[in-house]
Amino acid sequence: MRVIIVGAGQVGSSIAESLDDDHEVVVIDTDDSRVESLTYSLDVLAIEGDGTSLATLREADVGAADLFIASTDDDETNIVTCATAKTASDAFTIARVRSTNYLQTWEESGGAFGVDFMVSTNLLAAETITRIIGLPAAQNVDVFAEGSVLLAEFCIPTNSPIAGQTVAEADDQFNELTVAAVLHEDGLIVPDGETKLATGDEIVVIGSAESTRAFAADLATDRDENRDVVIIGGSEIAVQTAELLEDRGLQPRLIENDPDRARELAERLPQTTVMSSDATDREFLTREHVGDADVAIAALGSDEKNLLASLLADRVGVDRTIAVVESGEYTDLFEAVGVDAAINPRDATAEEIIRFTLDGRMENVAIIDHDRAEVLEIQIDDDSALAGRPITDATDDLPARVTIGAITRDGEFITPRGDTVVEVGDHVVVFVETEAVDAVASRL
Template identity: 30%
Template sequence: MKIIIVGAGKVGELLCNDLSNEGNDITLIETDSKILDKVLSYNDIMGIVGNGTDCEILKEAYIENTDIFIAVTQSDEINIISSIMAKKLGAKYTIARVRNPLYFSQMKFMSESLGIDRLLNPEAEAAFFISKNLEFPNALNVETFAKNKVTMVEFLVQKESYIDGIKLKDFKHNHFSNILVCIVQRGQEVFIPTGNFILKSGDKIYITGNPNDIQEFSKSLGNNDEKIKSVMIIGGGKITHYLIKILLEKKINVKVIEANSEKAKILSETFEDATIIHGDGTDNELLEEENFRNYDALISLTGIDEENIILSLYANKVGIKKTITKINGISLFNVLELVGLQSIITPKKIVADHIIKIVRSLISSQEENIETLYRIAENKVEAIEFKVPKTSMIINVPLKKLDIKENLLILYIIRNNKVIFPKGDDVILPEDKIIIITTEKYLNDVNKILK
């Protein structure tokens, strides 16, 4: 695929790395030559210094031969205008990142009327991710598939827990027959385990099942899974704007501390049912004054990773049940292994995964054959929801007779909006959706699950 990316910020840089590693022909357009040179030094891609709204720059990048055009600058307006121009000049598929809440409310109209194929909002996606994580207070991570009908949740195996040292087939036979332990991360190793796999303390396990069974499993580990009723958010940026709306709809008590007076004022005027405080969220006296330790959850969403980490560590220390930490710097993750933070949100990774899902669908010439894609366990495992076409080689064959690749597991079949936990005699039908997990990289077609 020939892909043009406009904007070498955090998202643009991540996309250049990921998409070039998947074998695509990438051209990056960036106005700042120093930033461009930095990205080029780490990636085997082409680069052009210039503005994505400049017709001549787009022509220099051979826009007429471009399969996918992606605009992810800091300016919504530049992303929108450059995507419109790219489409007019011959780009087959255009994607624009749009972050402004005003534009977000009109995304469908803008997409249809302006001819942009996809408008993405990483902050809105991040807010949704956070809201799902709040549903499982003791989980490390929560991912959803099939329009929230299927949930995958990450837990830590604690020392002396009843699952420390248990064989998975015994866990399934003696404890939870409807829960599947589908991924185990042990240090730097990742396993798609069989029934003979034995769990150890320190393992991170990803389980799937219906939400009620997952709640019961969490309780069996000794967790108090009372619902989150109150949330304190430090930082009043765009994610917070979208998140407040979601939390208020769930009848959750929300308090926000924001250092910028103008942002605090706008939030206060927009959300009358939330408490908005103008102040420094890292000020211990202010936190105590606002009864910080009495909240069920703390969500750290400032623009500074280090501040977010410190706030979450402090919240853990004073006994707040759930912490969610926004971190933009991927390099900090190795440090986080040492301090054991709970849930971590990285907006640029969310939008990158979303774009990669679209790219892979287009590569396979079946637009949107990939419904959902998550790269988890430090990107060592991919969880993918495929729509199965009528021409697929896997239909009408009992699963036990399919020659499926090693380290690949079919978790669920979704048929007519019903979730089926498959057994060996089950078959996949045309228009079904299947959810798989695999350690193989770059799967873009459902037929490629076969050897």
């Protein structure tokens, strides 16, 4: 597949890095330093130029492109770029936007602007945040098999009931759940049944929605369902999160320092209590009992402010903190200093776009721990190494160790264990280290 990516920022570079091994990738950017960096770091053709220019797109041979991705940090530029590409190509076009206004216009018009698919960074981030809120202690949550399968990342807290147990013992307590991986700073472990879980381990679990929620509740027995939610900031991500929480029947509180913006949001969010104040004013936080909240979400539009607000919310007693992090390199730092979950909107966007480059049998993908691993949802056909075989026998023949995390068959969830036989037509959710994805996927 020939893929042209306009914009070599974090999203564009992440997509290019994920695709350069198996696809013919061209990246266009106006920043010569980014172009030079990609030229030496990835197996791509990097071109310095303006993606809205037809001459630049012709230089990139846009007429031969199969997929065209506009991923700069400017919504209008991305839309115009896709429209320009359509004048000289039949490529499938994808535009990344922040504003949901463009997304709504595109959806209501049945496709507009010369864009075949539009993805909203703000909305994806808000959806990620609301999924995490729904699972106590979760650091990240992804959805597979149309919502019947959840993938979640947790850090095992002190005094957790599963600390000291083996993976087999933990799995046996939850009929529809599999511990897929244990993450450490110095490496990633694809566990077997005898792998022991310890306090502080970061783990990835895959299971039915019901079992994953039960596991989350058992993992953090001191945390109830998150009903009292405080949102710090009036950014679009904050507003989208509030609207999604209202749709779930919650009544969040939102703190916005600008009085005019606060009044605007109070009219837009009928089930949200909007307060105009400085979220770093400890006296205000105490007076409004912010410390009694189950979770605080920092979405102020600045990484530094989000970190400060999260740490202050934790200090006044909030059970759980979630922060939006625009710079991907800060994600680990935020969690290391005490933020419970750090959400990078660009990571979620890259995942959503990469789906369109997958093999026809692959229906979804999640990127784990800054692309150290991936989780794939694959529909099994006659040529698959898994078809008609018990999982233990089939996975032994694969070129790398994998974890089969879930199987759905005719809409029914099936817990994968060693003697489970995979059938043609099954939808299988597979955890695999990124370096082995291509070799494994070709056999599945």
